[in-house]
Amino acid sequence: MINRSGNERIPVNGLLLLDKPSGLSSNQALARAKRLLQAKKGGHTGALDPIATGLLPLCFGNTTRIAGIFLNFDKTYQVSIRLGETTETGDTEGEVVSRSAVNANIASIEQALDRFRGKIQQLPPMYSALKKDGVPLYKLARKNQIVERDPREVTVHKLEVIDYIGNNLSLIVKCSKGFYIRSLAMDLGEVLRCGGHVQVLRRVEVGKYSVHDAITLEELEAMPVHEERHGYLTPTDQALNHLVEFKIPKEEASSFCQGQPIPLTIPRWEGLGRIYSADGIFLGLGECDGVGNICPRKVFA
Numbered sequence: 001m002i003n004r005s006g007n008e009r010i011p012v013n014g015l016l017l018l019d020k021p022s023g024l025s026s027n028q029a030l031a032r033a034k035r036l037l038q039a040k041k042g043g044h045t046g047a048l049d050p051i052a053t054g055l056l057p058l059c060f061g062n063t064t065r066i067a068g069i070f071l072n073f074d075k076t077y078q079v080s081i082r083l084g085e086t087t088e089t090g091d092t093e094g095e096v097v098s099r100s101a102v103n104a105n106i107a108s109i110e111q112a113l114d115r116f117r118g119k120i121q122q123l124p125p126m127y128s129a130l131k132k133d134g135v136p137l138y139k140l141a142r143k144n145q146i147v148e149r150d151p152r153e154v155t156v157h158k159l160e161v162i163d164y165i166g167n168n169l170s171l172i173v174k175c176s177k178g179f180y181i182r183s184l185a186m187d188l189g190e191v192l193r194c195g196g197h198v199q200v201l202r203r204v205e206v207g208k209y210s211v212h213d214a215i216t217l218e219e220l221e222a223m224p225v226h227e228e229r230h231g232y233l234t235p236t237d238q239a240l241n242h243l244v245e246f247k248i249p250k251e252e253a254s255s256f257c258q259g260q261p262i263p264l265t266i267p268r269w270e271g272l273g274r275i276y277s278a279d280g281i282f283l284g285l286g287e288c289d290g291v292g293n294i295c296p297r298k299v300f301a
Helices: 026-037 062-071 106-116 137-142 180-193 217-222 226-230 250-257
Strands: 014-020 042-044 051-058 077-085 085-087 096-099 118-121 152-165 168-175 196-206 242-246 272-277 282-287 293-299
Touching: 014 026, 014 062, 026 042, 026 051, 042 062, 042 272, 042 293, 077 180, 085 180, 085 196, 096 106, 106 180, 118 180, 137 293, 168 180, 180 196, 180 217, 250 272, 250 282, 250 293, 272 293
Parallel strands: 051 196, 242 272
Antiparallel strands: 014 051, 042 051, 077 168, 077 196, 085 096, 118 152, 152 168, 272 282, 282 293
16 A cells, blocks of 8 residues: 555555455456555465355465465355266366266265265365476366376365255355365266266355455455555454464563563463463464463564
8 A cells, every 4th residue: 555655555464355256266366356455465365266256365464474374274165066967177167078867866965975974085186276296286187187196084064955956956065174176076976976067166154254254356446445445454363363362471572572482371272372462462373382381483563
């Protein structure tokens, strides 16, 4: 953002909850939001496919340093799977390569879905951003190169049928990181012996965040001034308010900000915690070391 003098750019920091439209990659959506906010630095917290819509948390400025934390959050999706058709990519971006009759009903679908609930081993799709020898798998797939992939353990917390009409199966899926909805569509189609691909995909939750609290690019573009857009940014510490909060004495703040462990004066906690000075200034993230200290992990002050 340019200040009133017109010469100095003010840093833009914070988390933006974006409702990504279909047809844009996550990086393209990020670039547009970054331009609208006049931010120098930005990053997303886990890509959505171009065909997908929905919640895409974006980090700007110093807040990009917490983007990795969001990668570990559970995600919730609404997906429509077209049964009876298999595509090259597992979604509507690829050409249909086979069609089969669909003899499934709700009972057989529910029975098939049982094998995808809980902790499962899932084979990542070739059309994914995973890399083989430094090359994204989707680039190899576009050259008709299929490489061996190892199954990964993922967790499906929720897998429910919304409706099933005319070979279109609508589901709600809550899953751990590393889960691929297109793999679910292809694997389910294989179990039902008819094939399947993702027709519509929308991410509705990332951790505690909901798409109902997100803003669209069109809404951002309609705002006449940058300051109004900045009002939709969540400060770094508030973006992580699921973490324990701990205030340290004023005389310890400087040591923490210099990366030095400080004494722990309350019962220890597990994982990261938000560390504040006695006067309420957010200093950064710290973790208990097990021997009575708080160790700085990310310093923001």
